[in-house]
Amino acid sequence: MSSPRDPLTVAPATDHRAFRTEHLQADTVIVGGGLAGTCAAVTAARAGARVVLVQDRPVLGGNASSEIRLWALGASAQLSNNNRWAREGGVLDEILVENTFRNPEGNAVLFDTVLLEKVVAEPNITLLLNTAATGVTKEGERIGSVTAFCAQDSTRYELAAPVFCDASGDGVLGFLAGAAYRMGAEGREEFGELFAPEESYGALLGHSIYFYTKDVGVPVRFTPPGYALDDITEIPRWRSFDTTVQGCRLWWIEYGGRLDTVHDTERIKWELWKIVYGVWNHLKNSGAFPEAETLTLDWVGLIPGKRESRRFEGLHMLRQQDIVEQRTHEDAVASGGWSLDLHPADGVYSAHEGSSHLHARGVYQIPYRCTVSRDVPNLLLAGRIISVTHVAFASTRVMATCAQIGQAVGLAAAWCARDGLLPADLVHPERMRALQRELLRTGQHIPGLRLDAPDDLARQATLTASSELNLATMPADSPAVPLDHSRAQLLPLAPGRVPRLTLTVDVAAPTTLRVEIRTGNRPDDYTPDVVLAARDFDLGAGEGQRITLDVPASIDAPRYAFVVLRRNDDVSVRTTSHRVTGLLSVTHTSTQEADPAVGRPRVEFWTPERRPGGRNLALSIDPPLRAWPAASLGNGHARPTAQPNAWAADVDDDRPTVRLRWDAPRRLTRLELSFDTDFDHPMESVLWGHPERAMPFCVRHYLVRAGERVVAERTDNHQTRDTLTFDPPVDTDELSVEVLASHGDTPPAIFAVRCY
Ligand SMILES: Cc1cc2nc3c(=O)[nH]c(=O)nc-3n(C[C@H](O)[C@H](O)[C@H](O)COP(=O)(O)OP(=O)(O)OC[C@H]3O[C@@H](n4cnc5c(N)ncnc54)[C@H](O)[C@@H]3O)c2cc1C
Numbered sequence: 001m002s003s004p005r006d007p008l009t010v011a012p013a014t015d016h017r018a019f020r021t022e023h024l025q026a027d028t029v030i031v032g033g034g035l036a037g038t039c040a041a042v043t044a045a046r047a048g049a050r051v052v053l054v055q056d057r058p059v060l061g062g063n064a065s066s067e068i069r070l071w072a073l074g075a076s077a078q079l080s081n082n083n084r085w086a087r088e089g090g091v092l093d094e095i096l097v098e099n100t101f102r103n104p105e106g107n108a109v110l111f112d113t114v115l116l117e118k119v120v121a122e123p124n125i126t127l128l129l130n131t132a133a134t135g136v137t138k139e140g141e142r143i144g145s146v147t148a149f150c151a152q153d154s155t156r157y158e159l160a161a162p163v164f165c166d167a168s169g170d171g172v173l174g175f176l177a178g179a180a181y182r183m184g185a186e187g188r189e190e191f192g193e194l195f196a197p198e199e200s201y202g203a204l205l206g207h208s209i210y211f212y213t214k215d216v217g218v219p220v221r222f223t224p225p226g227y228a229l230d231d232i233t234e235i236p237r238w239r240s241f242d243t244t245v246q247g248c249r250l251w252w253i254e255y256g257g258r259l260d261t262v263h264d265t266e267r268i269k270w271e272l273w274k275i276v277y278g279v280w281n282h283l284k285n286s287g288a289f290p291e292a293e294t295l296t297l298d299w300v301g302l303i304p305g306k307r308e309s310r311r312f313e314g315l316h317m318l319r320q321q322d323i324v325e326q327r328t329h330e331d332a333v334a335s336g337g338w339s340l341d342l343h344p345a346d347g348v349y350s351a352h353e354g355s356s357h358l359h360a361r362g363v364y365q366i367p368y369r370c371t372v373s374r375d376v377p378n379l380l381l382a383g384r385i386i387s388v389t390h391v392a393f394a395s396t397r398v399m400a401t402c403a404q405i406g407q408a409v410g411l412a413a414a415w416c417a418r419d420g421l422l423p424a425d426l427v428h429p430e431r432m433r434a435l436q437r438e439l440l441r442t443g444q445h446i447p448g449l450r451l452d453a454p455d456d457l458a459r460q461a462t463l464t465a466s467s468e469l470n471l472a473t474m475p476a477d478s479p480a481v482p483l484d485h486s487r488a489q490l491l492p493l494a495p496g497r498v499p500r501l502t503l504t505v506d507v508a509a510p511t512t513l514r515v516e517i518r519t520g521n522r523p524d525d526y527t528p529d530v531v532l533a534a535r536d537f538d539l540g541a542g543e544g545q546r547i548t549l550d551v552p553a554s555i556d557a558p559r560y561a562f563v564v565l566r567r568n569d570d571v572s573v574r575t576t577s578h579r580v581t582g583l584l585s586v587t588h589t590s591t592q593e594a595d596p597a598v599g600r601p602r603v604e605f606w607t608p609e610r611r612p613g614g615r616n617l618a619l620s621i622d623p624p625l626r627a628w629p630a631a632s633l634g635n636g637h638a639r640p641t642a643q644p645n646a647w648a649a650d651v652d653d654d655r656p657t658v659r660l661r662w663d664a665p666r667r668l669t670r671l672e673l674s675f676d677t678d679f680d681h682p683m684e685s686v687l688w689g690h691p692e693r694a695m696p697f698c699v700r701h702y703l704v705r706a707g708e709r710v711v712a713e714r715t716d717n718h719q720t721r722d723t724l725t726f727d728p729p730v731d732t733d734e735l736s737v738e739v740l741a742s743h744g745d746t747p748p749a750i751f752a753v754r755c756y
Pocket residue numbers: 031032033034035036037054055056057060061062063064070071072073074131132133134167168169170172206207208209248251304305306307382383384385397398399400402
């Protein structure tokens with residue numbers, strides 16, 4: 001708190017004045033408050049570090065803030081790919097789940113408040129808004145301090161710490177500290193990347209500015225400013241503009257890919273304003289859009305969203321092959337799943353498509369070494385500036401991926417400060433295992449890794465449940481869906497023979513329907529490349545026909561199988577209203593054809609319908625699926641992977657309860673529970689809107705008992721992870737969790753129960 005000012009200040013003339021300077025000592029200084037910096041700061045603070053977070057703008061979120069209004073996306077990519085249950089976990093998950101709960105309409109201003117609240121709730125964070133990092137001092141190779149300036153407060157800051165994180169998007173810290181960086185596109189030869197762009201798609205991804213419109217119900221005139229684009233046909237795809245698009249859907253209003261996207265940003269901004277007002281002039285005044293009569297411009301971005309500038313060289317440089325081949329890394333700390341998404345260098349003025357995509361079959365790991373500066377030993381990199389090639393950057397750059405990288409970097413920074421280590425020291429296998437373990441424990445999803453926490457007292461307990469879901473039938477109580485595309489039901493199968501499956505179909509005219517059992521190439525892969533069995537059913541016309549698939553196929557390891565009904569214009573398949581944790585139906589929407597010349601694999605996209613759609617197919621399963629045992633609660637996964645990894649109760653269980661019993665009393669100080677907030681739902685942060693505030697599978701109300709004594713009750717949970725602290729500690733040889741209500745009509749389910 002600053003002290004109150006004297007009622008009157010009379011300052012005599014002087015030769016020299018300097019701004020007030022504040023010196024702050026922290027455990028880590030994080031520059032940049034985009035989603036990467038925000039998640040890094042929260043994670044570091046929760047790990048006990050004193051954090052200074054320096055953000056040059058008035059709010060947090062970077063490109064996701066109300067100043068720019070991009071929706072935060074990541075591996076689940078708006079359900080356009082095969083990355084099932086891939087929404088990012090950890091701090092970003094808390095943020096997106098909270099935003100969906102408070103702000104399902106996707107109001108960008110409210111998203112700002114969710115982010116700000118998350119940061120100011122951490123007493124360990126000193127948040128400096130409107131404060132730009134402007135310099136560094138070096139001590140040998142290391143950064144000693146960062147200089148920053150807040151024009152609002154006329155205050156300079158000297159910020160000292162043993163370890164620094166650069167999450168500034170342009171990499172201002174790394175740049176000033178002299179770290180090696182790259183800008184632009186590498187050629188094919190350097191990293192053997194076949195997707196490395198030719199001239200037209202080369203250079204950098206450009207900046208963009210969005211606008212929002214509003215219907216005010218009365219005619220509104222628009223006189224364009226003198227700097228607006230006169231001739232809309234200068235934009236080769238000008239016919240694509242119409243009055244329905246605004247915000248993120250204008251992502252292709254892009255410019256600057258051939259300029260210096262750091263130092264020419266103001267120039268690029270003016271060009272983007274010129275385009276935006278020219279587009280609006282076209283919509284309002286060309287006469288082609290009578291519905292524009294009552295529309296007005298509600299908002300135009302004042303700051304351009306930056307896609308690409310510097311990428312820094314770290315201990316590993318992620319490349320196309322790491323992503324497409326889904327290579328594993330000993331030091332994996334985060335995941336990605338967006339396509340390699342390159343844009344034409346001339347942006348909106350290019351006649352090319354706005355983007356060129358190359359999808360991998362599934363998600364990929366991001367190694368910690370990509371975040372460790374090769375040259376500045378106490379500098380960590382987070383967000384879009386990490387050590388990746390231009391091609392790999394085209395995937396890692398999306399904000400949810402950046403946020404996960406931020407979470408890993410925040411924890412690494414806290415541990416370096418605590419233990420007197422440098423970031424590179426954490427690559428050591430034992431330290432890396434510990435880092436990965438703590439990331440997993442706090443909700444980060446690292447594909448292929450599961451939590452193995454020796455200090456989790458639940459591991460020493462016998463786990464039982466009042467009941468376990470045995471799924472025998474999902475009744476045909478909902479409308480039939482036409483097989484205008486091939487459709488499939490994902491079923492979590494155990495090793496052994498595929499169960500007998502009975503579906504219900506309506507047939508308009510005699511036909512042959514092909515039904516298949518397919519799997520992915522890998523147990524946790526949802527691209528159904530492998531056909532295990534197929535059968536043709538000759539069907540006459542008629543409604544409600546039951547067809548039974550009984551094939552001699554068997555499953556080698558626990559994994560999801562796809563029960564595929566191939567496209568058939570004469571057939572519809574019945575669906576069910578029943579929803580269960582870890583069950584999904586998908587549709588074959590499109591196919592990425594293989595192109596070996598650029599390293600593009602063939603990928604059939606089998607994607608679910610968005611919430612609240614996406615009904616399961618009605619099915620009878622014999623023998624029933626037993627994929628939701630109580631043992632799942634301790635298997636180290638907290639989302640579906642090769643199996644649902646959840647305990648789910650029988651639908652008729654009127655007191656669904658899980659119980660942990662120890663051979664002798666244990667002293668418990670903390671209970672951590674993981675619930676199902678539908679990791680398949682992308683929860684875009686702005687504009688899109690969501691039909692539900694809380695996910696139906698998520699437990700809302702539960703009781704915790706030690707023996708017979710109630711030690712905690714939660715009535716209003718909607719978050720993925722819920723942590724209860726026992727103060728004083730609870731001494732007991734039996735702990736139970738009884739689920740009283742979920743947010744929807746689904747069997748109660750829990751992914752993980754951990755005790756400390
Ligand atoms: C038009 C456009 C469309 C895109 N589409 C999507 C999309 O739909 N979904 C998606 O997830 N991603 C999208 N991206 C990519 C994504 O927005 C960026 O890659 C991402 O924002 C990078 O995250 P970051 O945290 O590294 O950087 P940023 O979000 O840029 O955050 C960096 C922060 O650091 C601050 N900063 C910079 N310099 C300083 C300094 N000197 N001192 C203090 N603070 C500083 C900045 O103000 C900013 O707030 C798009 C990008 C653009 C431009």
